[in-house]
Amino acid sequence: MLLSEMPGDTQLDDMPDDEPWDATGKYTLDDVKRLLKRQHERIQELKDDVRNQTAERHKAEAEARDLREQLHREGMKRPSLEVLQRMANGLDPFDLGRFKCAMAALPHEAPKLSATVTMFGHMGIGDRLDRVQARRPSDRLRLVENGAESASE
Secondary structure, eight states, rough: OESOOOOOGGOTTTOOOSOOOOOSSSSEEEHHHHHHHHHHHHHHHHHHHHHHHHHHHHHHHHHHHHHHHHHHHHHHOOOOHHHHHHTTTSSSOOOHHHHHHHHHHHHHSSOOOOOOOOSSSSSSSHHHHHOOOOOOOOOEEEETTTTEEEEEE
16 A cells, blocks of 8 residues: 655654655555554653643642642731730740831730710719709608608608
């Protein structure tokens, strides 16, 4: 079986691209078999390369995921009070920069709360008690002796 034409990109690497494999200018069945065998080997090499690259990519992705998780665990934002406590207790190494930043941030994380009350007129606690007593004049203490009631003032 002879083939008169083969695509240029399927020829063997060691044969010239523009010359036929035999003197007649035709490709023989053995030439085609050699070409197919060589192409099959090359396809297998490429498949192995893709398989290896895929395995390396999965391994790199898993490592990156683990590193991200570790970074998240170790580098979580901590309140400045906790940073100072961890340094003081020896859980974290002392770092002057972190120490100064935590000290500077401490008043801003837990601000001091204050309340101001402004009262107009007689609104003190004593005035309020006087007004309550003035509203209830009949509520006086009574002394009860032997069943008889007597009002004491």
